[in-house]
Amino acid sequence: MNGSLSFGNEILVLDEVTSTNLYVQKLAIDTNLIEGYVVRAKVQTNGKGQRGNVWITEPYKNLTFSLVLKPNLAVSEQFMLSKVVALGIADFLASLSLTEVNIKWPNDIWVNNKKVAGILIENTLKTNKISVSVVGIGLNVNQLEFGENLNATSLQNELNINFDIEALLNDLLICLEKRYLMLRALQYQKINTDYLANLLGYNTELNYKVGGKQYKGIVKGVSSLGLLQLEIEGKLNEFDLKEVSLVKF
Numbered sequence: 001m002n003g004s005l006s007f008g009n010e011i012l013v014l015d016e017v018t019s020t021n022l023y024v025q026k027l028a029i030d031t032n033l034i035e036g037y038v039v040r041a042k043v044q045t046n047g048k049g050q051r052g053n054v055w056i057t058e059p060y061k062n063l064t065f066s067l068v069l070k071p072n073l074a075v076s077e078q079f080m081l082s083k084v085v086a087l088g089i090a091d092f093l094a095s096l097s098l099t100e101v102n103i104k105w106p107n108d109i110w111v112n113n114k115k116v117a118g119i120l121i122e123n124t125l126k127t128n129k130i131s132v133s134v135v136g137i138g139l140n141v142n143q144l145e146f147g148e149n150l151n152a153t154s155l156q157n158e159l160n161i162n163f164d165i166e167a168l169l170n171d172l173l174i175c176l177e178k179r180y181l182m183l184r185a186l187q188y189q190k191i192n193t194d195y196l197a198n199l200l201g202y203n204t205e206l207n208y209k210v211g212g213k214q215y216k217g218i219v220k221g222v223s224s225l226g227l228l229q230l231e232i233e234g235k236l237n238e239f240d241l242k243e244v245s246l247v248k249f
């Protein structure tokens, strides 16, 4: 067990790339990338988001990077990785004195009920285990305007500070590494408790859309496979991302 991995010991900064995730995946085909290796792009022209969406981000204003991990986790445990990455970002945001920081299931990061960061984890499997994981993170930093329907914000919008993006990356990597080491140390219970403590709607009634209808629901947890456990009208249901959405509030 390696006690210290030093995320970001090697950081490649690209002026422009289509997608840092794609870049790292291609690089990993014939290069043995070290765990903790980071590729950051100042401009990302065709960033990948969850569910096949594009991640659109203003050039030079935001943090877009991919981190290489080798968690050697069973495929059935892959959501643990999502949890530690989300927690690392949430810890980092809390360290900036932001108060209303939440993880919006499965792993969006919200501040004051708006999305400030997104995570896209793409895994390579070897005999039912995750051998290489490309953890892509987009954090809105100094961008001031977002499309009206996006419900997004940035650090500058929330804190009125123009941030040094490179310095932010170093601090964020420290937070990510701390949480990742908890995973490597098999501290699953603590990770689960902390994830739920940060999860938007946990034990709180909010409105959700399921099958085109709106319901009041209470998040009770997340299954080991990452399904949302939502209590609706006294009954516990498990949903995947396509089946349920939080109604904007």
Ligand code: BTN
Pocket: 018, 019, 020, 021, 022, 044, 046, 047, 048, 049, 050, 051, 053, 055, 063, 064, 065, 066, 108, 117, 118, 119, 120, 135, 136, 137, 138
């Ligand atoms: C989401 O849809 O919320 C996930 C967005 C992930 C975006 C990041 S930006 C850096 C990395 N490279 C990509 O192409 N996507 C991720």
